[in-house]
Amino acid sequence: MKLAYKERIAGRLTLVTSLIILAVFGIIYLVANVTVVNSIDRELGLETDKHRNQIFLVNGEIRFLHKDEWQEMEHSQIQLNPIFIEIVDLEGNSMDRSPNLRTNHLSFSPEKSARKEAWTLRIGASEVRQMQIPLVNAGKHEGYLLLAKSFEDSRELLDNLRNVLLILYPGVLLSLFLTMRYLAGKSIEPIRQIISKTNRITQSNLNERVPLVEPNDEIGQLTRSINELLERLEASLNREKQFTSDASHELRTPLSVLRGTLEVLIRKPRTSEEYVEKIKSAFSSIDRMSATIDQLLALAREEKGKFSVKEELELITFLEEITDQIASEQKRVISFQCEASAPIFVKANEQSLQMILSNLIQNAVKYSGTDQEIQVKTGTHNSIPYIEICDAGSGISPEHLGKIFDPFFREKDAINRSVPGTGLGLAIVKKLALESGIRIKVASEKGKGSTFRLELPDS
Template sequence: MSKLSFKRRIASSFIVATAVIVAVVFIVVYFTVYFTVYNRLDNDLSYEAEKHISEVHLHEGSLVYIDLTGLKEAEHREVQVNPVFIQLYNKDGSPSDKSPNLKENSLVLDKQNVGSHVTTVLADKQIRQFQIPYIKDGEIKGYIVTAMSLESTLVVLNNLLYTLLISYPIILLGLFLISYKLAARSIVPVMDITATTRRITQSNLSERVELPEKDDELHELVVSINNLLDRIQGAIVREKQFTSDASHELRTPLSVLQGTLEVLVRKPRQPEEYQEKAGLCLDEVARMNRIIDQLLELARFDNHPVLDEKNTLPVAEIVKQILLRRDIQIEDKQLKIELDLTNYSNVLRVSAFHGEIILDNLISNAIKYSKQEGAISISIKSSDDRVSFVIKDQGIGIKKDDLERIFQPFFRSQALQHKQIKGVGLGLSIVRKAADAINADLSVESQEGSGTTFTVDFKGILRMN
C-alpha cells in the first residue's frame, strides 16, 4: 500500500467532500431549471387550450372553429417561431380541424391522458402536448389538443447539462490544486517541528521548537512538545547526575569493603577480629544503602506537581507524623520539642511527598546536630497564600563560610570535627531540590556553637474549605 502524505490526505478528503457538495448543487440546479422550464411550458399549453375552447362549437356533429381569426396568428401558421399546434377531435376520436402549421401532420389524441401534459413526437421531433375535453350539456362532445415544440427547451437543458458536466471536473481539479497548496502551507509549521525534533538528540537536548506567532492548536502542540523535552532533558540530567554521584560516593565504601576483606583473607584470625571487621563491613553496606536511597530521591523529583486532595496534607500533620517516627532518637538525646501552632490553619495543604522529604530532613538534622538535653522549637504559621515552617535547634551550628555550600551534594560542614555524626551530605541538597520543585522558599540562619534556624515558606498550597 503506497504511503499517502498528510497534505495529500487533507486535499483528497477536501476534494471528496467538495465533489459530493458540488454534485448535489449541480443536480439541484439542473432539475430546478428542468422543472421550471417544463412547468412554464405546461402553463402555456393549458392557457392555449382554455383560450381555444371558447372559440369552437359543434357544427353538424363536428367540432369546428366559430371564427378562424385565432388560427391566423403567426404561432399557429408558422413552424419556425415558437409554434403552437392546435388539433380538434370529435367525440368518436376522428380529427376535425387543425392549425395551419401542422400541415400534413396531425397530433395524436390520447384519451388515456386527457387533462395531462405528456411528451410525444411530431414529425420526428419532440413536442409537449396537452388535451382537454370539450363538454356541452354535461357530455363530452370533442377534444382540443394543444402542443408546443420542445426543441428550444431541450437545447437549453442540454446546454446546461453539458456546461455542468464539463465544468464539474474543471472545478474539482481547480479546488484540488488550491486545497493541496493550502494544505502544504498549513503543514509548514508541522514540518518545522519535525525538522527541529530530528535535530534534538541526547547530546543536544537544549534546543527547542520555535513557538508559532498565532496562539492556536499548533501553538499548544509546540508548548506541549517543549514541555516534554524539558522533562526528558531533566530526566537525563538527573540520570547522569545520579550515575556520577553514585560512582563518586560509592567508591569510598567499596574501597573500605575491599581493603577489609583483603586483610581478612591474608591469614587466619581470631573470631573477635572477624566480628569486628564484619561489623565494619555492615556499617559500610548500610552507608551505601543510605547513599543510594538519597540519590534516588534526588533523581525522581518532578517539578510543579498538580495538587489535589489525594496527594496533599496539612503541614502540621506531616510534622506530627515525623516527630512520632523520630520519638526514639528524641528520647535518646533527651531533647525538648516545642511545637507552636498558634497562628496555624489546617485548611491549607501542601504536597505530601515533597513536604515529607523537606520537613523530615530538616527535623532529622535538628535532632542529629542538637546537643544532649537540648531544645528544638518548631513554629508553623499560615496566611492567605502560604504556610511558613520554622525550626530552630540549639546544636553545633554552621560556620559562616559554609552557609552558602551546605546545599551542595555531599558537602558536610566540619565533617572531620564531628565524625561521630553520621551522614553523607545529601540531605540538604535533597531539601533544596524538593523546595524548588514546589516553588517553596528556603532560608537558613546559623551561628557556630549556638544553633541553626531553617525557614520554609510553602507557596504552592491547596486550600480545603
C-alpha cells in the same frame, strides 16, 4: 499502501469540494430546468387564454370567433415551435384537433384542468408540454380545450447542459486534486523542515533548537512546544548526569576509606585494640554507603510513582504520632503544637507525607544542639492546611538557600563539623512534595535556626 499526509489532505479537501461542486451543478441544472419549463408553461398559459376567447362549444358544436385564427399555419404543420390544439367533450372524445397532430391525440386529464396545470408527454416521436382548460358556454361546462407546445428544443438544451456538466465534473475534480496536492505540499513544508531539524538533534547536540519562523500560527506553536520539550529533556539529562556523577563520588569515598582500612590491617599483625578500631571504621564506611543507597532507592521509588495514591488523612492525629515516634527514636525533645480548633482533613499519601516529615525533622535534629528544642506546628491559613518544622540550630547561609534541595548538596560547614548525612534527604523531600502538590517554603538565618513550612492542598 499508506498515502502520504499531503495526499490525504488533498483527497479530503477534493472530496468535500467535489460534493459542493456536485451540489452546485445539480442546482444549476435544476434552475435551468425549472426556468425552461416555467417559460414554456407561461407561453402555454398565454395561448390558452387567447384560444379560450376564440373557441366555443354550443350544444355540442364547435364555434370560432375568428375562423382564420384556427387555420393558421402553426396549427396545420409541424414547424420550429408548433402549437398543438385538440377539442374534446366532457368524456374526452375528440371533437376536433389541429392538423399538425395528424393521427395523434393529446392526453385527456380533467382533474388537472381546474388547476391549470401543465405536464410533459410524448406525441409519437416528439415530446411536448401540454395544458388543459375547460370550455364553458353560458355557464354550462361543454368540454375541454387541450393545448400543447413542443418541448424538443428545450429538452435538447437541458440535455446539452447536463452533458456539459457531466463532462466538466471529472476534469474539475482532477484539477482540484492536483491544485490541493500542490498547496498541501507547500503548507506542510515547514513541518518537513521541523522533522529534518529534529532528526539531526541527538544526545550530543541536545542544546540545539528548531528555528521559529512564524511565531503566531499553529506551526509556531508546534515549534515552541518541541523546543520546550527539548529544554526539558536537556535539563533532565543534565540532572541525570550530575546525579550519576555525585552518586559515584559519594559511594567512591566510603569505598576508598574501607579499602584503605583493610589494606592497613593486612600489612602486618595488629593488636586486638587496633583491629577493633579499624573494624569500627570499616563499619562506619559501610553504614555511610548503606544510608546513601537507601536514599537513592527512595528517590527511585518516588520517580516510579509509588507514592501517587492519595487518601483522606486527619492531619493533627497523624502529626502527633509521627512527632512522638521520632522523638522516641532520636531521644530528643520535639514538641507538637496545633493552632487549629477543629480537625484538619487533607488528601495525601500517608507514606509520602511520613517520609517528608521524617527527613525534615531528622535534619532539624542533626543541625541542632542536644539542648535545643524542635517544634512541629500545624494549622490552617486562608483555609490552606500547613505544617511547620522549626529548629534553633546552625541555620543555612542565604546564598545556599536555593541549592539545599539539589541532590548531594551539603554546606561546607556541615562537612567540616562531620555532621552525618548524604545530601539526598531534602532532594527526596522536594520530589515527594512536587508529586503530592505540596508547596515548600524555607526561612533560615545563619546561627539562629531554620523553619520549613509545608502548605498542603485543601481536600
